[in-house]
Amino acid sequence: xxxxxxxxxxxxxxxxxxxxxxxxxxxxxxxxxxxxxxxxxxxxxxxxxxxxxxxxxxxxxxxxxxxxxxxxxxxxxxxxxxxxxxxxxxxxxxxxxxxxxxxxxxxxxxxxxxxxxxxxxxxxxxxxxxxxxxxxxxxxxxxxxxxxxxxxxxxxxxxxxxxxxxxxxxxxxxxxxxxxxxxxxxxxxxxxxxxxxxxxxxxxxxxxxxxxxxxxxxxxxxxxxxxxxxxxxxxxxxxxxxxxxxxxxxxxxxxxxxxxxxxxxxxxxxxxxxxxxxxxxxxxxxxxxxxxxxxxxxxxxxxxxxxxxxxxxxxxxxxxxxxxxxxxxxxxxxxxxxxxxxxxxxxxxxxxxxxxxxxxxxxxxxxxxxxxxxxxxxxxxxxxxxxxxxxxxxxxxxxx
Numbered sequence: 366x367x368x369x370x371x372x373x374x375x376x377x378x379x380x381x382x383x384x385x386x387x388x389x390x391x392x393x394x395x396x397x398x399x400x401x402x403x404x405x406x407x408x409x410x411x412x413x414x415x416x417x418x419x420x421x422x423x424x425x426x427x428x429x430x431x432x433x434x435x436x437x438x439x440x441x442x443x444x445x446x447x448x449x450x451x452x453x454x455x456x457x458x459x460x461x462x463x464x465x466x467x468x469x470x471x472x473x474x475x476x477x478x479x480x481x482x483x484x485x486x487x488x489x490x491x492x493x494x495x496x497x498x499x500x501x502x503x504x505x506x507x508x509x510x511x512x513x514x515x516x517x518x519x520x521x522x523x524x525x526x527x528x529x530x531x532x533x534x535x536x537x538x539x540x541x542x543x544x545x546x547x548x549x550x551x552x553x554x555x556x557x558x559x560x561x562x563x564x565x566x567x568x569x570x571x572x573x574x575x576x577x578x579x580x581x582x583x584x585x586x587x588x589x590x591x592x593x594x595x596x597x598x599x600x601x602x603x604x605x606x607x608x609x610x611x612x613x614x615x616x617x618x619x620x621x622x623x624x625x626x627x628x629x630x631x632x633x634x635x636x637x638x639x640x641x642x643x644x645x646x647x648x649x650x651x652x653x654x655x656x657x658x659x660x661x662x663x664x665x666x667x668x669x670x671x672x673x674x675x676x677x678x679x680x681x682x683x684x685x686x687x688x689x690x691x692x693x694x695x696x697x698x699x700x701x702x703x704x705x706x707x708x709x710x711x712x713x714x715x716x717x718x719x720x721x722x723x724x725x726x727x728x729x730x731x732x733x734x735x736x737x738x739x740x741x742x743x744x745x746x747x748x749x750x751x752x753x754x755x756x757x758x759x760x761x762x763x764x765x
Contacts, residue, residue, distance in 0.1 A: 368434075368435055368436055368437045368462075369398070370398045370400050370417075370435055370436045370437070371398045371399055371437050371438065371705075372389070372393075372398075372399040372400075372437070372440060372701070373399065373400050373432050373435065373436040373438070374386055374389065374402065374440045374441075375401075375402045375403065375439060375440065375441040375442070375443060375453065376441055376443035377401040377402075377403060377412060377414075378403050378405055378408035378411075378412070379442055379443070380654040380689070381442045381467065381536075381654075381689055381696075382443075383412060384689055384692075384693035385440070385442060385693040385696050385697050386401055386414055387412070388693045388697045389697045389700075390414045393697075397701070397704070397705075400416050400417040400435075401414065401417075401418055401419070402418070402419040402420070402421040402432050403420075403421060404420065404421065404422040404423075406418055406420070419431075419432055423449040423450075423452065424449075426452040426455070426456065430456040430460070432456075433453070433456035433457045433460040433462045434462075437462065437463065438462070438463040438465065438703045438704045439457055439462055439464055439465070440465045440697075440699075440700045441464075441465070441466050441467075442466070442467055444467065444539050445470065445539045445542045446470050447470050447472055447473045447476075447542060447546070448542070450466065450468065450473055450477075451476070454480075454492060455480070455481055457485070457492065458481040458484040458490050458492060460488065461489045462490055463490055463493070464485075464491070464492045464493065465496045465699050465703070466493075466494050466496065467496060467497040467499070468494050468495055468499070468589070469495060469499035469539060469540070470543050470550075471543070471553075471554065471589045471592050472543070472546055472549055472550035472553045472554075473494070474495070474592065474593075474714075475550075475554055475557040476553050477492065477494070478557055478560075478714045479556055479557055479560055481714070482714040483713070485712055485713045485714060486712050488712070489712045491711075491713075491715050491720045492714045492715065493703070493714075493715050493717060493720045493721075494593070494714070495593050495717070496695060496696050496699045496717060497691075497692035497693075497695050497696050498687040498691065498692045498695070499589050500589060500590040500593040500594070500716075500717070501717050501725075502667040502684070502687075503590040503591075503593065503594055504590070504594055504597055505682070505718055505722075505725060505726050505729070505736070506524065506669050506680065506682040506736070507524065507594050507597070507598075507610060507669060508597065508601075508718040508723075509669075509680055509726060509736045510522050510669040510671040511603060511671065512603070512723075513680065513738060513741060514671050514672075514674060514676055514678060515673060515674030515675075517606065518605055518606070518673045519605055519606060520608050520609070520672070520673035520674075521609045521610075521671070522609070522610050522611075522669055522670065522672075523574065523610070523611045523612075523613065523669065523670045524574075524610070524611070524612040524613065524669050525579070525583055525612075525615040525667070525669075525670075526612075526613070526614050526665065526666070526667055527615050527616075527665070527666045527668075528663070528666070528687055529664055529665075530663050530665065530686065531654075531655040531659055531660075531663065531688065536688060537646075540632075541636050541642060541645055541646055544632060544633055544636040544637075545637060545642055563599070564598075564599045564600075566606070567599075567602070567605075567607070567608075568608070569595055569599050569604070569608050570595075570610070571591045571592070571595030571598060571608075571611075572591050572611060573585040573587040573588075573611070573612055574611035574613040575611070577613065579615070581615050581616055581617045581618075582615070582616045582617075582618070582621075582622040583614065583615050584613060584616070584622055584625065584626065585612075585613065585614075586612040586613050586614050588612070591610060591611075591612050593716050593717075594612075594716075594718075595610065596715075596716050596719070597716045597717075597718035598610065600715070600719040605673065654689060655689065660685075660686040660689055660690050661685075663685065663686035663688070663690075664684070664686070664687070665683065665684055665685075665687040666681055666683045667681065667682040668680070668681045668739075669681070669682075676741070677740075677742040678740065678741045678742070679738075679739040679740040679741075680738050680739060681735070681737050681739055682734065682735065682736055682737075683734070683737070684733070684734040691734060694729070694732055694733075694734070695729065695734070698725065698728045698729055698732055699717060699721065699725060701728065702724050702725045703720070703721065706721070706724040706725075706728070707724065708721050708722070708724055709722065
């Protein structure tokens with residue numbers, strides 16, 4: 366409480382940053398001391414939000430160190446993080462300031478663990494990456510599912526995504542950056558596995574899933590989310606002595622699944638060729654994004670099937686526009702949770718499940734993102750209103 370601000374939002378003039386600032390302006394309340402930070406005061410003033418404006422530049426470490434010293438929690442939407450993110454992580458780890466971002470970049474997460482986890486653990490800072498659609502529905506959805514299953518037994522959880530969404534320029538540029546740096550990402554992952562101590566007396570396996578038919582087509586989902594879920598499972602004994610997680614995209618029809626595979630293959634190929642990569646990046650610029658009307662029609666459903674100790678549960682995390690409306694909500698509520706809620710007393714590079722867990726689930730529930738038990742083999746059936754519609758893919762319901 367000796368800091369000037371409870372929360373500082375860095376990057377509020379960007380597409381997702383502006384949505385996050387607008388959400389904080391509505392949700393924070395008069396007692397929350399928060400500010401916006403960036404290099405262009407005029408753009409920040411144009412948002413019309415009556416909070417202090419601080420100078421900070423991603424290329425000026427001294428300015429980032431200054432906002433870290435002034436805040437209890439710093440939130441950043443400035444990406445791609447592999448290019449712009451490390452100086453702020455370093456400043457927060459040194460100052461004992463909690464740090465939140467929206468990265469979906471596995472290479473960045475691993476690099477920040479290797480370089481700054483130890484300093485954050487010493488200073489008391491919580492470094493929490495992937496606090497938006499990457500990876501809150503998955504990380505907290507798995508935690509919510511695990512809570513429905515017995516303790517101290519092997520557990521298996523599978524996650525399946527159905528969604529309607531559109532990408533902003535910033536998200537697209539980050540995705541292309543990730544794909545173009547697969548070799549570097551693998552090198553960082555190998556270094557982290559060598560440096561990070563495994564959980565004592567426990568086993569954790571968390572990977573993209575395989576091709577499956579589960580009342581619809583399930584394809585591997587090679588995002589940062591399984592990495593984040595696996596980190597939570599290593600940190601939290603509640604996940605049991607032997608924990609396995611697999612994550613998938615879910616499609617009702619085979620042509621849609623094949624189209625998704627073809628699109629991903631084309632993007633992967635083009636991103637490896639510098640002229641083609643430049644052409645891709647020119648298609649959508651940072652700051653561009655879907656309109657409010659387009660976002661209003663977007664939605665997501667993350668369904669989880671958990672098994673262990675003779676029990677079997679199906680849960681679901683559901684919300685509106687995943688990439689922007691709900692991501693801004695998730696990021697802002699994460700900041701408020703770290704600033705004001707009774708969260709676990711641990712530090713270093715953490716995840717939303719290990720840094721905040723149930724308090725953040727409760728916040729998101731109150732904000733309109735639902736966490737629901739659809740079926741529970743050991744208890745009463747879920748109410749009809751909570752069961753999947755017959756037309757929905759019902760992933761895992763017919764698997765052994």
